[in-house]
Amino acid sequence: MAEHPTAEALLERSHRLGADPRNTNYAGGNTSAKGTATDPVTGTDVELMWVKGSGGDLGTLDAGGLAALRLDRLRALAAVYPGVEREDEMIAAFDYCLHGKGGAAPSIDTAMHGLVDAAHVDHLHPDSGIALACAADGQALTKECFGDRVVWVPWRRPGFQLGLDIAAVKKAHPEALGCVLGGHGITAWGATSEECERNSLHIIRTAEAFLAERGRPEPFGPVLDGYEPLPDAERLARAAALAPAIRGLASTDRPQVGHFTDSDEVLDFLSRAGHPRLAALGTSCPDHFLRTKIRPLVLDLPAGAGTAEAIARLKELHTSYREEYGAYYERHADAHSPAMRGADPAIVLVPGVGMFSFGKDKQTARVAGEFYVNAINVMRGSEAVSSYAPIEESEKFRIEYWELEEAKLRRMPKPKALATRVALVTGAGSGIGRAIAHRLVAEGACVVVADRSAQSAAVVADELGGPDRAVAVTVDVTSEQQIADAFAAAQLAFGGVDLVVNNAGISISKPLLETSAQDWDLQHDIMARGSFLVSREAARTMTAQGLGGDIVYIASKNGVFAGPNNIAYGATKADQAHQVRLLAAELGEHGIRVNGVNPDGVVRGSGIFAGGWGAQRAAVYGVEEERLGEFYAQRTLLKREVLPEHVANAVFALTGGDLSHTTGLHIPVDAGVAAAFLR
Incomplete structure (x- = not known):
């Protein structure tokens, strides 16, 4: 054409x-x-x-x-x-x-x-x-x-x-x-x-x-005392702390992905005396309010209000917002109107902090925020030379609930299984973690690629399609602060976290008498302690959201199988395996499911095997290192080599929706190692 x-x-x-x-x-x-x-x-x-x-x-x-x-x-x-x-x-x-x-x-x-x-x-x-x-x-x-x-x-x-x-x-x-x-x-x-x-x-x-x-120089009026933007570091920390709770509120009707904006236009608007009046008038251009809803939810507290106070007030305002939106629908709907699509806000404004926007995916959430910035610019221009006077509420309803818009929504493809879900995968810069990240994005999730190597994490995030689908964070799972920072980055990027995969690890293969206390401590610090720290931070975020969630441990058949020269690694994997059971029992009341995957040796594409573990295990079994994968395959019942993609498939099986009533489970992905059968 x-x-x-x-x-x-x-x-x-x-x-x-x-x-x-x-x-x-x-x-x-x-x-x-x-x-x-x-x-x-x-x-x-x-x-x-x-x-x-x-x-x-x-x-x-x-x-x-x-x-x-x-x-x-x-x-x-x-x-x-x-x-x-x-x-x-x-x-x-x-x-x-x-x-x-x-x-x-x-x-x-x-x-x-x-x-x-x-x-x-x-x-x-x-x-x-x-x-x-x-x-x-x-x-x-x-x-x-x-x-x-x-x-x-x-x-x-x-x-x-x-x-x-x-x-x-x-x-x-x-x-x-x-x-x-x-x-x-x-x-x-x-x-x-x-x-x-x-x-x-x-x-x-x-x-x-x-x-x-x-135009006049200050169309939004004077700056309100106490509503000025918080300093940069404090503002981002406050936004990250508020994001999970706000996302939970915005997902009352259906799960949403979030986006955070603290642009100069937003912060200036929220600092001015006129912002409550103007925000209440809503947006005007049809392209705007179809994405932002007719008006935002605005926190009516100064920037210095504490996080707990702000969240409590946001919950009250959210209840009122939903009631008002329902009343708006009832005022204008008739027998031919489409059903109400949901009463949650798409835009939440927090003075001194910024704007949280929401949508069915990251792009939709980001674009909604961009449209509200457009609306702020429109208000500024109108107020500079006159007064802002958007179209009547009844006309907004005629467009928002237009049958032609409804038909457009019906033509949209069915959402993928993990649409709206935000995943954080540790050790995602290579091997199993990378494969898991790819599978989760392919199924519709947004992914936080967490790895000790900033370069590896950035490469994988780029492979996944960039910031609307994945962001990279550098995290050593032995550091509580780096883990907290990684979750904060996830909350700023996507609004929260719904799915965590504990995959980061190392492998030390030595006989008991050659295993030092330092070997033992390093192995346990990274995998047992690291998994605990990541899961604890995940639980904090997930309970704040109130949306449930999934925590998946990439454990090992070595957690139940006693192999030779493997005391530190095997004991650590057994620790992780029991963390699954303990956390499943504790977090179930919050709708958080905790499950595990037990792979056999994944040689191809594995950062662990390439880092020396492969050579060590090959020496133990008396085979050439390049034939280790084949050796592992031949000792299984199915005679098949386990690849990173097979582990990723198991993670999706646990989190994709079909096993919604399963928690505390370990899935073997080992091609059949009879000695590792769960009892």
Whole structure:
């Protein structure tokens, strides 16, 4: 589809516009271009329109994200339009205008592009444009800012009628290069792609300059005493301490992943006297409140309030928020409205600390936070030159619970088994830990890659897809402080932790008389003591969240099998094995399940075996080191070598949902070592 030069040029324009957040927000707005192509059926020329389809993002748009429509058929729809009360029916009619197979589904804004008599159209959501669109006297300010070159269009929900309205404005104002859509955004047009892009940028930059030059210096009011940002280190520590409790509240209806932001815009907004009033007014642009809900939950305590006091107050406010959201739904819902999707906040604001945002995955949570920063910028601009006046609550409801939005949600793929879960895996920089991290991410989890080697952890986190899926932390599991710091990093990155895998370890293979006290202490410090410390920190986080959780120990068949020259390692694995039973008994009341995996020797890809353990065990058994894996396989009932991926499979089996009522279990992953059968 995009081989056509008009479509290629549209993609290039879209990428330039979408690359600058001043122009539009993530996945916000759409662009189009009209041109002529050959009809493969008749061989004659046909007029087409290429337009960004539903759900795409301008900055990353590709050919598959465009819809191609026959312009004659699209414009003919005006003759059969049944009126604004039935305008939603026109979405289905767009399918009859499509040209060829493939491409994206046409979006609700398709009419805006097709009905406007211009070869190229941009519809964008810049903060500066929305600030004028959401100002109490936005129409007068638009006239003052642009004269006759940009026309005001009163608020109307996106749809076919808005397309007709803008087409009429364009026809009535031939001197205009675009319009400001009340409560929404901007639309610009041009005879060429270059002219359209130039007009879009002119509207955005002119509005920015107008707000800066005409606006008052402190639109959010004076700084409130006690609401100033906490110092950096204290602020991050407070955010990490609050995150699990806040995530638990935001996950009352369904589990959510969190994101934390302490940008200057957020901290300044929360320090000012006007923030309670403005936050209560909610967001306005449809792209904003569809992701942020119509308003955030705002902690009404100063920055110096203690963590326990803040959490107690947040719980009270959360109860009120849910009641108010339920009342909002009841005020506006009718017999045809979709069911309420959940009453928890998507945005939680804590003065002096920052913003916590939530979603079905990390990207959704992060983007929700970005949209609320957009909303803050909009409020600042509106308040600088006028007063912020978002669209009516009833109109917000019409969009939030629009059947077309509900249909879009129904088209979403089914969540993966570990979607919304946050995992922390120790020793994840190589071998078994790396394989576990890969499997958990493949099943939808976010993963904190914890390893003593910062470089190894960073490499694995990058393999997993970067910060929306995985973050790297450096942690020596013998250090209580480093473990606490690792969990704090997890809480700042994803809101908390639901799944912990105790995998970090070393192996010392010596006979009893050659095993020193130092060998014994080192082996136990890393694996027995380290697992205990990690599990204790995990329990703190999980109980604060109140969402249950999983702790999995990568133990060993050596915990039940007495092999030669293995006193320190075998005893440590037995310690870990009994920690599983003890913690399963203790943490069950919190919904935390504790289980173990007992592998046999995992040679290939193992950091432990590569670090000398392989050579030691090969010497014990009198085989060449490179044949150790084969040796282990031949002593099993199945004659199969155990690989890191097999251990990862067992971790997923324990945590993926099917064994929801299982705790205190050890799963052998040893290809069948009869001497290690559990009794």
